[in-house]
Amino acid sequence: MLIDLTDAEPATSGGKAAALARLLRAGMPVPPGFVVPSTAYQRTDEGLPAELIDEIAQALPRIGDGHLAVRSSATSEDTTHATAAGQHDTFLGVRGPDQVADAVRRCWLSLWSARAVEYRRRRGDTRSPSVAVLVQRLVDADVAGVLFTGDDTRIEASWGLGASVVSGHVTPDSWTLTGGEITRRSLGTKKTRVDRTVTREVARADRERFCLTDDELTRLAQLGRQAADLLGGPQDVEWAIAGSRIWLLQSRPVTSALPPAPTAGGDGGEALTGTPGSPGRATGPVRVVRGPADFARVRPGDVLVCRTTDPAWTPLFGVVAAVVTEIGGLLSHAAIVAREQGLPAVLAVRDATTALPDGVPVEVDGSSGRVVPAHRPY
CATH class of the missing domain: 3.30.470.20 (ATP-grasp fold, B domain)
Known part of the structure; x- marks a missing residue:
C-alpha cells in the first residue's frame, strides 16, 4: 500500500508529496521518504490497521532509523489556488512504527480540525476532502x-x-x-x-x-x-x-503576490511600523488577543493585535478586518493565509500589544507596514 516518495502522484499522494517526487526524480536534494496514500485514509479515532503498521515498520529502515517528520499531504493542498498552509498537522522527531502510526492517524484527524474546516469553507471548497501522509527522514537543521x-x-x-x-x-x-x-x-x-x-x-x-x-x-x-x-x-x-x-x-x-520589500526610513508621529505581510488597508478597533481564551472577545471588523498567530487562529481571519503581530515573518503560514484571504497584515511591530490600546480605532496598511490611529491621514 505504501508509495515510495519518488513515485508519488497528486491523485494518491497529495500536492506536497507529488511536488517533492518531481524534485527527487530531477536529482534535487530531497530527504528520502514514503507516503501513506489517500486511499488508506479513514476518518476514525481508532488506530491504524495492524497490516499497515507492519508495512510501515518494514519501510522505515529504507529511509533511516533516526528521527522522522510526519506531514499531511492533502489532495486539496499545495495547489495553484490554495496552499492550506499550516491547516493540517505536522509531527517532528517521531521514532519507530508505533509513533509513526499514531502521527499518521493524527494527520488524518487534522483534516477535520476547526481551522481546516474553516479554511475550506472560506474558499468555498465543498469537495469531500482526503489526505495522504508523508513520512520523511528529519533533517537536523543548523x-x-x-x-x-x-x-x-x-x-x-x-x-x-x-x-x-x-x-x-x-x-x-x-x-x-x-x-x-x-x-x-x-x-x-x-x-x-x-x-x-x-x-x-x-x-x-x-x-x-x-x-x-x-x-x-x-x-x-x-x-x-x-x-x-x-x-x-x-x-x-x-x-x-x-x-x-x-x-x-x-x-x-506561490498563490498570492508578496508586498514590496520595506524601504529604509523613519516614520514620525504616532505611526507604528513593521513588516508588510499582506497588502491592503483596513480600519477597525484594536482587539488584543493573547491566546485562545480571548477568541470570544473578537467581533467582526476588529483589528487582531497579538504576539504571534499559529494555524489554530485561522478561524479569526474570517472575522477580523486586519492582523498586526509583534513577531513573525513575511513567509510564515499565517501571512500566507492572510494574503490568500485578502486580509491586510503587518508583522513584527515591536510592542504592538501594549502600544495599541484595546478598543482604539486604527488604520492598518499591509502594503507599507504602517499602523496609525484612524483619525490620522496617511
Missing part, C-alpha cells in the same frame, strides 16, 4: 527557513528547524536577491530555536548575527529557480541546511 521565487527571490531563515519560521514564532533574518545579487538584508530577532521537539533560547551572539552566509543565499536562490523552472511557476520552498548540505523540504506554487 538553520532553516522559506524562500519565495519570482522577479526577486525572498528568503527568511532562523536557527534550528524551520518550524520557528513557518509558525511565526520568531522574527527571522530576511533577504532579497535580484538577478542573483543580494539587494536587501534585515537582521531578525531569532530569540528561540527548535531542535527536533525541543525549543530553547538562542545565544545572544547568534541573535545578533545573520544565520546565512552570502554563499548559502546564492545557492538557495539557485535551487529555488531550478524548482520554479521544473514545476512551472514561482514557488514557495521550505528548506534546511545541515552541515554544508541544503535540503528541500517542500515546494508549492
Whole structure:
C-alpha cells in the first residue's frame, strides 16, 4: 500500500508529496521518504490497521532509523489556488512504527480540525476532502527557513528547524536577491530555536548575527529557480541546511503576490511600523488577543493585535478586518493565509500589544507596514 516518495502522484499522494517526487526524480536534494496514500485514509479515532503498521515498520529502515517528520499531504493542498498552509498537522522527531502510526492517524484527524474546516469553507471548497501522509527522514537543521521565487527571490531563515519560521514564532533574518545579487538584508530577532521537539533560547551572539552566509543565499536562490523552472511557476520552498548540505523540504506554487520589500526610513508621529505581510488597508478597533481564551472577545471588523498567530487562529481571519503581530515573518503560514484571504497584515511591530490600546480605532496598511490611529491621514 505504501508509495515510495519518488513515485508519488497528486491523485494518491497529495500536492506536497507529488511536488517533492518531481524534485527527487530531477536529482534535487530531497530527504528520502514514503507516503501513506489517500486511499488508506479513514476518518476514525481508532488506530491504524495492524497490516499497515507492519508495512510501515518494514519501510522505515529504507529511509533511516533516526528521527522522522510526519506531514499531511492533502489532495486539496499545495495547489495553484490554495496552499492550506499550516491547516493540517505536522509531527517532528517521531521514532519507530508505533509513533509513526499514531502521527499518521493524527494527520488524518487534522483534516477535520476547526481551522481546516474553516479554511475550506472560506474558499468555498465543498469537495469531500482526503489526505495522504508523508513520512520523511528529519533533517537536523543548523538553520532553516522559506524562500519565495519570482522577479526577486525572498528568503527568511532562523536557527534550528524551520518550524520557528513557518509558525511565526520568531522574527527571522530576511533577504532579497535580484538577478542573483543580494539587494536587501534585515537582521531578525531569532530569540528561540527548535531542535527536533525541543525549543530553547538562542545565544545572544547568534541573535545578533545573520544565520546565512552570502554563499548559502546564492545557492538557495539557485535551487529555488531550478524548482520554479521544473514545476512551472514561482514557488514557495521550505528548506534546511545541515552541515554544508541544503535540503528541500517542500515546494508549492506561490498563490498570492508578496508586498514590496520595506524601504529604509523613519516614520514620525504616532505611526507604528513593521513588516508588510499582506497588502491592503483596513480600519477597525484594536482587539488584543493573547491566546485562545480571548477568541470570544473578537467581533467582526476588529483589528487582531497579538504576539504571534499559529494555524489554530485561522478561524479569526474570517472575522477580523486586519492582523498586526509583534513577531513573525513575511513567509510564515499565517501571512500566507492572510494574503490568500485578502486580509491586510503587518508583522513584527515591536510592542504592538501594549502600544495599541484595546478598543482604539486604527488604520492598518499591509502594503507599507504602517499602523496609525484612524483619525490620522496617511
